[in-house]
Amino acid sequence: MEALLQQLLNGLTLGSIYGLVALGLTLVYGILHVPNFAHGALYMVGAYVAYYVAGELGASYWLAMIAAAVIVAGLAVACERLVFHPLRNAPPIHDKIAAIGLLLFFEAVVQMYWGADFRRLEAPSNTIFHFAGLTLPAQRMLIIVAAFSLMGGLHLYLKKTLAGSTIIAMAQNREGAFLVGINANRVAMMTFAISGALAAVASTLFAPINLVYPAMGHLVLLKAFVIIILGGMGSIPGAIVGGLIIGFAEALGGFYISGDYKDVIAFALLVAILSIKPTGLFSQGVR
């Protein structure tokens, strides 16, 4: 029983991180129809920015997280302006090739400065709480609280503010959005900024548990794609619920089946769910 609770807690941690990464990916997909393969690279760059600010400049973890969010948001906007925007009328395959190009570019730049070594980002607190036989490291608690606060904040932003509503409006009816005077470029930049910031916060949260290295975004990105396919492309609740499902499945599967298979479980689950419900768990599109 305790082992199960412990694994559920680990699953919740993983699921929170996956959910944050998948949210950004699904927002960009739902609004701009770009499958942003470079999203994993943004996640990785976020961790390096945090590592640089906290580890090399010696600033606090929190400052490092803010710096990572701001810089990666800016980087994501730059990708949109310089790469995806000029390709908006090109055949869809061009977006995908460009996104892979960006991914390789970011990895090469990071590797040029920091090499391929594994690095550690110190957690803000190494306290470990014990409660009812469970081990609760402070960082895992932080991940869960921060991820759900961010998701809640994003929800409020999208539903309750006029600026946030423009993102949803663009997803629900593009021409309708143009006709009320919503500026497509603004929405595109805002969406990329949000997705970049979410990815950077996710990697800064996860880095103290899981090392920092140039290829750290690969598996996370693959899983984020699994999650948004599972949850329904473009669906926000789908990304959150899908993230949790994959997180729980990995933690439980890794414990009860074998740790060696934990990365395969996400994909097995994808095949299983899609064969029952081919459109994903939630209806597609940003609601």
Add this chain to the structure above:
Amino acid sequence: MLKLERVDACYGSFKALDAIDMTIEAGELVVLLGANGAGKTTLFNTVSGLHRPSAGRINVAGRDVTGAKPSALVASGVVQCPEGRKLFPDMSVMKNLWLGGYVHRGDKRAMQKTLDDILAMFPILAEKKNEAAGSLSGGQQQMVAIGRALMGRPKLLLLDEPSLGLAPLIVKQVFETVAEINAAGTTVLLAEQNAYAALKIASRAYVIENGRLTIEGDRESMLGNEAVRKAYIGA
């Protein structure tokens, strides 16, 4: 208010608008008659900036707006209520209307006042304000679409076939509403196939055929025109 000079628009190599010359004075209610595929929607989308003209010039209130972005046009008072409504189906009626005022977002008090006027005009929308726009009946959705356009406080309102697919009684209501909007000072360009009802509230009309304006005249001359009667009134 609106002046088009030799405007062409193409889809690929297909010329959907051919040398359109059109002038609409402030305060007029002008009808654009045309059969399916004549080019009405293309003309509207070209004026709204959704579609770039391949030749010619477009002027709004004396300013050249050729090639301007839709958002800039809405901000300068050219608002379209499109064919097929193009609402945000999963958002509430209220949210749809509120987004209609997006370009006036700096002035929430004026937005609220416009909203109150619109809800007074369409009381049913006040009742349904929290329901998803996509769940309303066709006529109610048309009211949301017109209301959303009015939230932009148009100087020139482009209405693309607002009567399409509505029951006769609702069509009558829609035309009455359009006449009211015009009487309150908004210039209106109304695309219609429902020629008789449209001409009743219009001051002038144009006929578009295969991307060209072929007939033009005031209400009486249009109602008396043999070709117009044959093609669009069926009498």
